[in-house]
Amino acid sequence: xxxxxxxxxxxISLGTAHTVTMLRAPGMPPRPVLxxxxxxxxxxxxxxxxGHRDPLHAGSLLPQHLARMAVEVRRAAxxxxxxxxxxxxxxxDSSRQAALASAVSRAGLSGVQVVGExxxxxxxxxxxxxxxxxxxxxxxxASSCDVGxxxxxxxxxxxxxxxxxxxxxxxxxxTCLAELAxxxxxxxxxxxxxxxxxxxxxVDRAARLLLWEELRALKERLSIEESxxxxxPLADTELTVTRTEFEALAQPILARVARTxxxxxxxxxxxxxxxxxxxxxxxxxxxxxSGLAAVTVKEPELAVAEGCALLPRDFAAAPVxxxxAPVxxxxxxxxxxxxxxxxxxxxMAGDGEPVSFGLPRQRRVLIGTAPNADLRLADSYASRxxxxxxxxxxxxWVDDLGxxxxxxxxxxRLQGREPLRPGDVIGIGRTRLEFTDTDSPAVPRxxxxxxxxxxxxxxxxxxxxxxxxxxxxxxxxxxSTYAGMVVGLSAMTVGLVLMAVGVARLxxx
Numbered sequence: 001x002x003x004x005x006x007x008x009x010x011x012i013s014l015g016t017a018h019t020v021t022m023l024r025a026p027g028m029p030p031r032p033v034l035x036x037x038x039x040x041x042x043x044x045x046x047x048x049x050x051g052h053r054d055p056l057h058a059g060s061l062l063p064q065h066l067a068r069m070a071v072e073v074r075r076a077a078x079x080x081x082x083x084x085x086x087x088x089x090x091x092x093d094s095s096r097q098a099a100l101a102s103a104v105s106r107a108g109l110s111g112v113q114v115v116g117e118x119x120x121x122x123x124x125x126x127x128x129x130x131x132x133x134x135x136x137x138x139x140x141x142a143s144s145c146d147v148g149x150x151x152x153x154x155x156x157x158x159x160x161x162x163x164x165x166x167x168x169x170x171x172x173x174x175t176c177l178a179e180l181a182x183x184x185x186x187x188x189x190x191x192x193x194x195x196x197x198x199x200x201x202x203v204d205r206a207a208r209l210l211l212w213e214e215l216r217a218l219k220e221r222l223s224i225e226e227s228x229x230x231x232x233p234l235a236d237t238e239l240t241v242t243r244t245e246f247e248a249l250a251q252p253i254l255a256r257v258a259r260t261x262x263x264x265x266x267x268x269x270x271x272x273x274x275x276x277x278x279x280x281x282x283x284x285x286x287x288x289x290s291g292l293a294a295v296t297v298k299e300p301e302l303a304v305a306e307g308c309a310l311l312p313r314d315f316a317a318a319p320v321x322x323x324x325a326p327v328x329x330x331x332x333x334x335x336x337x338x339x340x341x342x343x344x345x346x347x348m349a350g351d352g353e354p355v356s357f358g359l360p361r362q363r364r365v366l367i368g369t370a371p372n373a374d375l376r377l378a379d380s381y382a383s384r385x386x387x388x389x390x391x392x393x394x395x396x397w398v399d400d401l402g403x404x405x406x407x408x409x410x411x412x413r414l415q416g417r418e419p420l421r422p423g424d425v426i427g428i429g430r431t432r433l434e435f436t437d438t439d440s441p442a443v444p445r446x447x448x449x450x451x452x453x454x455x456x457x458x459x460x461x462x463x464x465x466x467x468x469x470x471x472x473x474x475x476x477x478x479x480s481t482y483a484g485m486v487v488g489l490s491a492m493t494v495g496l497v498l499m500a501v502g503v504a505r506l507x508x509x
Contacts, residue, residue, distance in 0.1 A: 011308025017142035030309040066107035083111030085308040090116035118148025123307035136267035140276025176249040207233035262289035273303040343437040381429030
């Protein structure tokens with residue numbers, strides 16, 4: 001389990017909010033690779049809707065992050081051989097792990113090995129977890145809290161169980177604080193809150209990002225202070241939140257994590273990692289539920305990447321036994337690769353070129369201006385999460401997500417979820433998307449029709465009647481007295497109108 005004399009090791013943790021890389025030189029402890037002066041590289045420019053890290057997702061920001069990390073690793077290691085271990089969510093299957101390894105290799109890193117995040121976190125304990133010991137790992141990330149049970153063996157580590165608890169991560173807690181702040185802001189100035197909640201201009205979007213950065217910093221300060229204040233952008237005011245108020249919001253969310261940890265059982269050590277592990281309420285709830293005192297780590301955000309750099313190279317992850325609780329769906333659902341979808345929407349891009357976007361039949365497609373939108377539009381009249389198209393019952397359905405300007409289908413504003421037919425035009429802001437589905441036969445919309453012979457006969461009758469009235473009207477007008485002239489003009493007018501209607505009906509066939 002020792003490294004060759006001149007072998008370097010890199011460990012990478014791909015978090016929803018941050019990407020972390022640790023580099024280990026021979027005979028030295030791992031140290032963080034800095035990018036922009038910080039070991040925490042943002043995984044997205046948007047703290048509200050983080051970017052997809054799934055390598056199979058078309059809009060994934062993963063290649064850019066990996067390329068940046070590869071440059072920093074090469075700069076630090078020089079010409080030395082570097083082997084790379086990267087951690088991924090424990091629920092990812094072999095195809096997604098293989099795609100991740102391929103993406104890391106394409107970025108310029110060599111000797112790639114993929115392991116589960118719980119196993120990597122356990123490896124960060126080193127000798128503090130003896131052979132035969134079992135550690136309960138609680139990874140409090142941005143999108144979720146993951147709970148895993150890992151045993152150390154003479155050959156490496158066995159992952160015994162895991163569960164991903166969606167909606168329990170830091171972003172959910174930030175949202176609770178945003179709702180608390182939003183209730184106060186809307187009560188004093190509804191216009192300001194509307195601009196922050198659904199920004200349309202560059203100024204409003206910048207203010208929204210600033211608000212969420214303030215809320216994230218507020219959450220971190222409440223981990224060490226009894227109360228903290230934050231500035232509300234656009235309102236030029238400060239609000240103060242106490243730890244008691246924050247814990248009242250977080251209690252129902254973090255209690256789920258504690259119950260799951262208690263259900264794992266059989267652990268000899270408790271380890272909390274991830275940025276959310278700094279919250280005192282999470283510590284107290286999990287310790288009380290598991291009956292174990294948590295092991296402290298200096299930098300919990302770096303623990304998974306550090307464990308990747310410490311894992312023995314000959315370690316191979318053992319097959320995972322069935323989890324003790326139902327496994328949640330993957331955090332970043334991926335479409336089936338290399339399969340051309342039969343359904344799509346076609347629209348005009350900003351440069352005037354037509355673009356076709358395939359619609360997968362396995363998941364919903366989010367449309368809007370948010371960085372993590374599946375179909376991201378460069379349209380200032382579209383909302384961040386504007387609409388979605390979802391497959392159901394062999395058809396595709398479109399629904400508005402409470403956007404500011406609404407969504408239309410063929411010019412008619414949506415009032416609820418509606419099915420799509422081939423040829424339908426979806427209106428989002430100033431963008432028009434034409435829906436096509438080659439697997440679904442075109443369903444003609446009901447058209448009111450008239451039998452051809454009957455329609456033609458009626459048209460000829462109107463034409464003949466109109467001509468007769470027009471001729472008679474001209475005669476009365478020319479040879480009659482004043483009263484007859486009035487009758488003649490009226491008859492001529494009605495006759496001309498009937499002739500026009502008859503001609504129009506004949507033209508329509």
